[in-house]
Amino acid sequence: MRECQRARPATESGSSHAQAGRRAADGSSSRVGAPDARGAERRAKSVRAPCLVFYVRAGFEGACAEEVRAHAHPVSGEVNADPGSGFVVFAPHRAEAAERLASTLQFSDLVFARQMFFSSGRLGLISPGDQVTRVMDEAAALHATFSEIFVETADTNEAKACLGLCRRLEVPLRTRLRDSGRLLEDARGPRLHVFLVSPDAAYMGLSWASNASPWFMGIPRLRWSKGAPSRSSLKLVEAFAAFLAPAEQATRLRPGGTAVDLGAAPGGWSFELARRGLAVVAVDNGRLDPQVLASGCVTHLRADGFRFRPRKPVDWMVCDMVDKPSRIAVLVAEWMASGLCRACIFNLKLPMKKRFEAVSHCRELIAERLTHAGIAFELTLKHLYHDREEVTGYVTTRSRR
Numbered sequence: 169m170r171e172c173q174r175a176r177p178a179t180e181s182g183s184s185h186a187q188a189g190r191r192a193a194d195g196s197s198s199r200v201g202a203p204d205a206r207g208a209e210r211r212a213k214s215v216r217a218p219c220l221v222f223y224v225r226a227g228f229e230g231a232c233a234e235e236v237r238a239h240a241h242p243v244s245g246e247v248n249a250d251p252g253s254g255f256v257v258f259a260p261h262r263a264e265a266a267e268r269l270a271s272t273l274q275f276s277d278l279v280f281a282r283q284m285f286f287s288s289g290r291l292g293l294i295s296p297g298d299q300v301t302r303v304m305d306e307a308a309a310l311h312a313t314f315s316e317i318f319v320e321t322a323d324t325n326e327a328k329a330c331l332g333l334c335r336r337l338e339v340p341l342r343t344r345l346r347d348s349g350r351l352l353e354d355a356r357g358p359r360l361h362v363f364l365v366s367p368d369a370a371y372m373g374l375s376w377a378s379n380a381s382p383w384f385m386g387i388p389r390l391r392w393s394k395g396a397p398s399r400s401s402l403k404l405v406e407a408f409a410a411f412l413a414p415a416e417q418a419t420r421l422r423p424g425g426t427a428v429d430l431g432a433a434p435g436g437w438s439f440e441l442a443r444r445g446l447a448v449v450a451v452d453n454g455r456l457d458p459q460v461l462a463s464g465c466v467t468h469l470r471a472d473g474f475r476f477r478p479r480k481p482v483d484w485m486v487c488d489m490v491d492k493p494s495r496i497a498v499l500v501a502e503w504m505a506s507g508l509c510r511a512c513i514f515n516l517k518l519p520m521k522k523r524f525e526a527v528s529h530c531r532e533l534i535a536e537r538l539t540h541a542g543i544a545f546e547l548t549l550k551h552l553y554h555d556r557e558e559v560t561g562y563v564t565t566r567s568r569r
């Protein structure tokens with residue numbers, strides 16, 4: 169996730185998804201070498217255009233659409249971002265541009281997208297009895313083999329009605345793909361997405377593990393740690409999973425490490441750091457849950473998080489203070505630029521409007537300050553599943569110039 173790897177380039181086999189897209193666009197997306205007249209006729213009836221599909225938290229479609237337009241520039245296209253739908257579709261005006269975009273757009277650069285995949289366009293699934301056959305036809309037109317199949321829907325109350333259908337479709341689809349030798353245990357291959365937008369329509373497409381979320385529906389399934397004092401602890405657990413590879417989590421979050429938690433009360437984030445053996449200074453004028461202090465790893469300091477500075481540099485500064493996002497961004501930049509910490513995880517509370525603009529401004533503030541200080545850094549911002557009107561940031565140093 170964190171590593172900015174390029175999506176798989178359009179190599180001989182890798183380009184087949186794009187070819188499928190083109191076939192789909194001109195209404196001739198039948199399987200190469202195995203023409204299926206009935207299938208081709210059915211597909212020709214759907215309005216098809218190669219596109220990119222993004223999953224978002226309901227209510228953030230506008231922010232995601234703005235972001236996608238900005239990143240796609242100068243490629244122009246039609247954006248479908250119905251408020252409350254939980255997804256955004258970007259269809260470039262020039263069909264072949266979707267292919268290029270699928271390999272140049274970096275999922276890790278996108279803040280508001282939970283998932284991203286290339287699709288050959290919207291597919292009508294006709295009748296319930298025909299769905300599996302229809303999906304199998306379309307899958308064959310997209311690619312020969314897959315590393316995984318996700319039968320998904322949007323994360324909205326309305327779309328939840330489709331979840332039962334997703335489960336019912338997933339089993340026979342997985343079985344048929346496996347039985348025909350087309351589901352391989354090879355993570356390098358594309359994953360097949362069947363994204364049901366209603367019981368009778370879907371976007372089908374491909375994503376690669378190196379340039380997409382690893383999770384079903386882009387949502388990690390996390391357990392609330394026993395003894396955690398607040399659900400907000402899940403935000404930090406998700407941030408670790410989203411920004412750090414498992415090996416990095418093991419080496420950078422371990423006994424002997426040190427951390428400062430700004431805006432710590434009641435102590436969910438401090439609890440998660442202490443649980444991993446780090447010594448934590450928890451800064452907040454509010455009360456800390458006694459269970460958090462009982463670990464012996466957490467020292468509570470009643471102080472202003474904007475003024476507090478540690479005597480010695482720490483491994484981590486984490487910050488969940490509720491304040492203006494630009495004020496938090498400046499604070500984070502200052503800690504990193506002065507070498508007070510090696511990495512930060514921080515929350516930016518968003519305004520109700522111009523969210524993309526607010527996030528971009530914070531990104532620029534941090535980047536400018538660290539560049540000015542001659543620090544090589546890595547900065548990622550994500551609207552995590554456990555974030556509501558906020559996004560989470562991760563910044564770490566690479567090496568000094």
Ligand SMILES: C[S@@+](CC[C@H](N)C(=O)[O-])C[C@H]1O[C@@H](n2cnc3c(N)ncnc32)[C@H](O)[C@@H]1O
Pocket residue numbers: 398400401430431432433434435436437438451452453454471472473474488489490491
């Ligand atoms: C969302 S809560 C933090 C929840 C915490 N991360 C957890 O997991 O339990 C925000 C906290 O920031 C604290 N806060 C806000 N402004 C602060 C400041 N200037 N200095 C210290 N703490 C501050 C509030 O007292 C509040 O406890």
